[in-house]
Amino acid sequence: MQLLVIAGGLGTRLRPLTFDRPKALVPLLNRPQILYLLDRLPGAVDEVLVAVNYKFEEVRDFFGRQKLGMKVTVVHESTPRGTGGAIKNVESRLRGRFAAFNGDVIDRFDLASFLRFHAGHGKIASIALGPVEDPSAFGVVVLEGDRVTRFVEKPAKGEAPSNLVNAGRYLFEPEIFEFIDGGREVSLEREVFPKILGRGLMGFRCEGFWSDAGSLPSYLNAQRLLLSHEGAGVADDADVSRGEVREPVLVGEGCFVEGRIGPNVVLGRACRIGRASVSDTALFDGVSVDDKADIRTSIVGASAAIGEGAVVRDTIVADRAQVPPHARLVGERVGP
Secondary structure, three states: OEEEEEOOOOOHHHOOHHHHOOHHHOEEOOEEOHHHHHOOOOOOOOEEEEEEOOOHHHHHHHHHHOOOOOEEEEEEOOOOOHHHHHHHHOHHHOOOOEEEEEOOEEEOOOHHHHHHHHHHHOOOEEEEEEEOOOHHHOEEEEEEOOEEEEEEEOOOOOOOOOOEEEEEEEEEOHHHHHHOOOOOOOOHHHHHHHHHHHHHEEEEEOOOOEEEOOOHHHHHHHHHHHHHHHHOEEOOOOEOOOOEEOOOEEEOOOOEEOOEEOOOEEEOOOOEEOOOEEEOEEEOOOOEEOOOOEEEOOEEOOOOEEOOOOEEEOOEEOOOOEEOOOOEEEOOEEOO
16 A cells, blocks of 8 residues: 655744755654654555655655665655645556555554554545544544544634544545546645545544644644653763753753753754753754753754853744844744
8 A cells, every 4th residue: 555645835834944954854853753654654555655845855865865664755746736736646656545644743543443444434535533632723523423524624712513633644545536626736624525525534533642743832742742652862972960851851962961951852963051941842953052041842943052041932943043142032933
């Protein structure tokens, strides 16, 4: 079976980090996030297609260097085509039943069980559904048994008909192409799925965690989930002996920490943390943080520098950016 990874977006919600890299290669726990999607594929998946528009060459070259034990083909989209358009664009490359995954989602649910569910009901499509505490920011799915009957887009708080939302994982039969227009941008959720409700769109309730990773809050949530389940640790050559570590954290090779880090912090390689405080944050490779700085719920790009006494909250700092001493950044996007 083939898997199509839909990774063609511009990554606007993670700018300015995505000015320097495609969204699929944004580090998550110090690895390109798309690799988490490929880590646990069942043996039934024998080929992966990755649909990319923005920075196609970088994604193609990245997979050209990887040894993943499976065939991976990066397919160029001349223009962004949305979730449905990306599928239609590779119609000639797909054979029989196939899976399609959004590229900016991490999860730990059982794809083999999802496959059995889909094969057992004999319908055109199955969508994986995940429960959330507050579905108001999502497209909510209504089920009758296992059959999807309607979608409610971003309901008001307290008015959602269920807590199940689209988890960005799909299984399709080839008949799905009959319902997708070619040559333009097409949304699965808004255009294709409503057409097939009467023909049978089935909902698979996921067990195990999942999270979008395409915005600052969802990226940090994905980081937290991965740290709590499998990703925490301190590299052997990292020096945290002078600092305070509040687990879970992941500290990369060559880091030096004097201050307080954690919980839910990831440091890339060769980060330098003075007598500062860092929590619920990702620092990419080579970041330096001076004394008395305080960083929370933020992402700091590679080789950036945070000055003495700076306060950084709910902010994304670009690669190589210089945050001056005693700056106060809340909800900002900081360029280089």
